[in-house]
Amino acid sequence: MEMKAMKPMTKDNAVDIEKELNLSNGNVSKGVNSVKLSQDEVKISAKDVRVKYGEKEALFGINLDMPKGKVTSFIGPSGCGKSTFLRCLNRMNDTIDGCSVTGQIIVDEVDILSKQVDTVLLRAKIGMVFQKPNPFPKSIYDNVAYGPRLHGLATDKNELDEIVEISLEKVGLLKEVKDRLLEPGTGLSGGQQQRLCIARAIAVDPEILLMDEPCSALDPIATAKIEELIDELRGSYTIVIVTHSMQQAARVSQQTAFFHLGNLVEYGETEKIFTSPVDERTKGYITGRFG
Numbered sequence: 001m002e003m004k005a006m007k008p009m010t011k012d013n014a015v016d017i018e019k020e021l022n023l024s025n026g027n028v029s030k031g032v033n034s035v036k037l038s039q040d041e042v043k044i045s046a047k048d049v050r051v052k053y054g055e056k057e058a059l060f061g062i063n064l065d066m067p068k069g070k071v072t073s074f075i076g077p078s079g080c081g082k083s084t085f086l087r088c089l090n091r092m093n094d095t096i097d098g099c100s101v102t103g104q105i106i107v108d109e110v111d112i113l114s115k116q117v118d119t120v121l122l123r124a125k126i127g128m129v130f131q132k133p134n135p136f137p138k139s140i141y142d143n144v145a146y147g148p149r150l151h152g153l154a155t156d157k158n159e160l161d162e163i164v165e166i167s168l169e170k171v172g173l174l175k176e177v178k179d180r181l182l183e184p185g186t187g188l189s190g191g192q193q194q195r196l197c198i199a200r201a202i203a204v205d206p207e208i209l210l211m212d213e214p215c216s217a218l219d220p221i222a223t224a225k226i227e228e229l230i231d232e233l234r235g236s237y238t239i240v241i242v243t244h245s246m247q248q249a250a251r252v253s254q255q256t257a258f259f260h261l262g263n264l265v266e267y268g269e270t271e272k273i274f275t276s277p278v279d280e281r282t283k284g285y286i287t288g289r290f291g
């Protein structure tokens with residue numbers, strides 16, 4: 001594809017560009033995939049995932065295997081479907097009226113898109129952190145204790161205290177807040193609030209953490225702390241992150257998936273995506289020619 005002929009895609013012209021490229025109506029461009037994983041290494045396997053908002057198609061058949069204990073980042077221009085796909089991974093799209101999802105997403109041999117799956121339990125196993133820190137209007141302690149209480153993870157107060165302490169320690173927040181656990185979570189700085197939200201997700205012992213632009217509302221210092229934290233958490237958790245920052249993807253992730261117009265264009269080791277991408281669209285995006 002001629003990169004100079006490509007228009008910058010915005011949410012407003014996305015549909016026209018899709019038509020131009022003839023990618024809608026099930027015409028799937030087959031992405032480049034250079035990530036080779038053995039069955040044992042795969043934690044999440046998406047197969048032909050298609051999403052529609054009403055009649056509008058937003059994802060055109062995504063196939064993507066994400067490895068256990070590593071960080072996978074999703075990059076691509078605004079409106080390409082990164083957040084939509086991330087939300088498929090813990091059924092958050094179920095909460096959007098008119099949104100339909102088809103295909104399969106296999107996690108530990110279970111298709112999580114199946115109607116039989118209990119989404120409350122699923123979202124404990126696959127936690128999510130959002131763009132804007134969203135602590136509950138409760139104390140710091142109660143924010144972290146909320147999930148363990150809901151899921152009956154502690155038999156008594158001591159056990160609950162321990163879960164809260166360990167979760168805050170894991171996100172590097174314990175020292176900063178141990179004398180103010182009963183104060184509102186909303187009174188913390190933006191970066192601390194985001195770490196509190198990560199502690200809240202971790203408290204229910206998830207296996208996967210989904211992060212939708214977790215640093216976009218944070219200053220550079222708070223961003224650096226969250227990035228360090230992501231690096232520490234990987235190994236214990238499988239992490240999938242949507243980011244607008246290519247530098248961030250390069251810093252925190254081992255694999256990167258590039259989306260464009262509802263398609264997965266290229267998926268590879270992060271270093272490869274940023275140094276020797278194969279698809280012209282990926283090259284165009286990472287060199288700043290569009291997006």
Ligand SMILES: Nc1ncnc2c1ncn2[C@@H]1O[C@H](COP(=O)(O)OP(=O)(O)OP(=O)(O)O)[C@@H](O)[C@H]1O
Pocket residue numbers: 011014053058076077078079080081082083084085096
């Ligand atoms: N709730 C919704 N209702 C209708 N259409 C939606 C909804 N959410 C997303 N879309 C559409 O689906 C497509 C993909 O959007 P999505 O937010 O997943 O993209 P994105 O790559 O995450 O974008 P951004 O980087 O701007 O957050 C866009 O065309 C968008 O307008």
